[in-house]
Amino acid sequence: MVFSLSQREWRPADPKAEGKPASGTIKLWPQVLVALTASLAHLSLGTVLAYPAIAVPQLTKPLLPDPSQYPLKTGAGELNRRHNTTLQETFNQSQVGEAPPLVYLLDNSTVSLDRLNYTLTRSDTSSSLPPRPHEVWLSHSQATWFASVHTTGAIMGSVVCGPLVSSMGQRRAILITSPFILASWLTIWAASLFSLLVSARLVLGICIGVTGTAAQIYNVEIAHESVRGSLTCLTDFFVGLGLLFTYALGMSGLGWRWTAFTLGLVINLPLIIGIAMFPDSPRWLATRGRKEDARKALSFLRGSNYDVSAELENIMKAGNGGSKNTLGQQVRSLKNPGVYMPFLTSCGLFIFTQFSGPYVMYSYTIYIFQAAKVSVNPYLSSVLVGVARVVGSAVGLVVVERAGRRPAMMVGGIGAALSLGCLGFYFFLQNGHGGVRYEQWLPLASMISYTLIVGATISPIPFLLSSELLPLSFRSLGSAVSKIVFYLASMVATCSFPTLKENLGPEVVFPLYAVSALSLVLLVWKTLPETKGRSLEEIEEYYKGLNK
Structure with a gap:
């Protein structure tokens, strides 16, 4: 077998050319x-x-009761419309821990805006809203x-x-x-x-x-190895299904x-x-x-x-x-380039992927659409994003085996950066910069394209590579530590988003995520070998060759 580091791939890739015997038909x-x-x-x-x-x-x-569903004594329709905004404003002005305000309507009706349990009481009737369970x-x-x-x-x-x-x-x-x-x-x-x-x-x-x-x-x-990429990327496809299922339940x-x-x-x-x-x-x-x-x-x-x-x-x-390698032996093995090179590559992929914002998008989907003031219902928009995530993951099952890991990651990083740049540009226009009228379709299109691209490429492939690249003797520890890096990066990105949005504005935050996506492309181009069609043992032999 011949290894070519400069081209980041193994040659030849044909098992017959390497003299591998046929072993029967795999089910x-x-x-x-x-x-x-x-x-x-x-x-x-x-x-x-x-x-x-x-x-x-x-x-x-918490949702206020809709006054239109509870006709009042005098001028019900007009009265409800007149006071609906006042009720919401009064509720929003109350602070956590304050006594809930009481708003008086024109016909002596009152609405108790209790944050734990509120009822609509009318002077001329004993009817009220159904009691709500104790809420948080x-x-x-x-x-x-x-x-x-x-x-x-x-x-x-x-x-x-x-x-x-x-x-x-x-x-x-x-x-x-x-x-x-x-x-x-x-x-x-x-x-x-x-x-x-x-x-x-x-x-x-x-x-x-x-x-x-x-x-x-x-x-x-x-x-x-002939189906490893697709079967492993099934996990990310199921992540997309979980997102969609949850959004659908919310809607x-x-x-x-x-x-x-x-x-x-x-x-x-x-x-x-x-x-x-x-x-x-x-x-x-x-x-x-x-x-x-x-x-x-x-x-x-x-x-x-x-x-x-x-x-x-x-x-x-x-x-x-x-x-059996002990924990100490596995840690000491990090001195070996055949261990630390794939390990550092795996960690780098996770860091740049998460700093390009996928978990931010998943956790704050509705919040982002509300900030963008799109005309489409935010919950419906979130379902559309969930559908895009599932479709992208389904495409990824094919892409990862047909196109290979390296090309898919590089194209995905560039595509994600473009989508994030468009989303940031929308918020730039929304804030009135340059006097250009912004379009309502742009944030939804940007989110859907971003989610579709990420689901097909840069979201599933790093997880696949984190298990493919590491040698078997270091795989359990290395995978666990690389996931720690992944979740640390996720936590930083998710926790920092509200603060960054308030201080820098979304027109700056999303382009910053785009820069991280482009950094991911650079990392893949410089360090990642192509693993498509190679057994785990062959990948391990490739990295062992770095010691020579």
């Missing part, structure tokens, strides 16, 4: 079925990301914590993930954490205190920090409580039942010296007509036949 459906089930963990990740977008507006801006209203700072605290939990989960996956395997790590995800969603459903809401979001973050990494590695390690008017209840049950029960039925990763079994179990797992994944002997021997060799 794809077992790998697809296992990958689909494991990807439900990333469906859960998508719901955790999108939930603040539909919950925060409901938790911070969030201040601006509390809403920011609620929207971003999952990233802190995800960092903690990534720290736990490395040792957990190394000792118990990816499949069992998912099985252990999935019940806690279900319990967290049910806690949000029943919560009456901000502390419970934020604690449940923190636990959700810890769990997705474990399951997200574990599912990604699991899909990489069970897949044959349906289900409410933030019952949305949480639905998300907890619909996703996690199938994941728990499904993942328990499948074998562990053959490569993880190889690191434990369980050769026969690895053979059985490979036979299940490849089909009974495929001879797994050659693949099994390569896997056992890469796994050192069961010799």
Whole structure:
């Protein structure tokens, strides 16, 4: 085999040219079925990301009763229209912790604007609005914590993930954490205190920090190199489905409580039942010296007509036949260019991807559309963005295998930068700079194009590469640490967005994200090899060649 570093690819890529013997016909459906089930963990990740977008507006801006639905004694229609704005303004002027104001209408009716439970009382009747359950209203700072605290939990989960996956395997790590995800969603459903809401979001973050990494590695390690890119990118496709599903529930008017209840049950029960039925990763079994179990797992994944002997021997060799690297040995191995080069590349991809704003877009979708003052309903706009994310992820399943990792990342980075630049330009025009009339369609078109491009390229591929590039002996620790970097970058981007928007304005913030997307293109061009069509063992051999 010949390696060409300058072209960032391996030659020859044809297995027949390297003398690899035919081993029979591979069945794809077992790998697809296992990958689909494991990807439900990333469906859960998508719901955790999108939930603040539909919950925060409901938790911070409680809806007033519509006076048109409750006719008053005198001049009902005109009176309702006259006082509807006054009611909302009075409510907005009241501060958290103040006694709720009481607004008097012309016919001696009163509206009690209690933040916990308000009713409409009329002097001439005993009828009132249906009583509301005890609610939770969030201040601006509390809403920011609620929207971003999952990233802190995800960092903690990534720290736990490395040792957990190394000792118990990816499949069992998912099985252990999935019940806690279900319990967290049910806690949000029943919560009456901000502390419970934020604690449940923190636990959700810890769990997705474990399951997200574990599912990604699991899909990489069970897949044959001919379909590894597509099966691994299924996880990002499921993230898009989770976003869309959550946005759709928000548009349906289900409410933030019952949305949480639905998300907890619909996703996690199938994941728990499904993942328990499948074998562990053959490569993880190889690191434990369980050769026969690895053979059985490979036979299940490849089909009974495929001879797994050659693949099994390569896997056992890469796994050192069961010799176990300690944590200290894995850390010391970072002195080796064959370890630190792919590790640093993986971390760099995550940093520049997150600083280009995808998690900001997912968490603040409705907030951004409200700031843009688009004529389309913000909740409907969020659903359109969710559809674009799913379509983009579906396109990515094909792009990653047909175009390759490097071209897709470079084209995606340039496309994302252009979309972000257009969105920033819209806000520049909106603020009256240059006296140019801004167009209402531009923010929606920019968000949809950005989400479509990101979903097809720069969102799924870094996760795929973080598992492909790292050597097997360092994969569990390296993947966990790179995910810590990923969630740190996500937390910084998500938490800083409201402050940056207030101090710099969106016309500056979104172009800054575009600069990060262009920096990603430069990093890919300079450091990333093409991994399409190469086995994990061949990729590892490539980086070992850097020592020579």
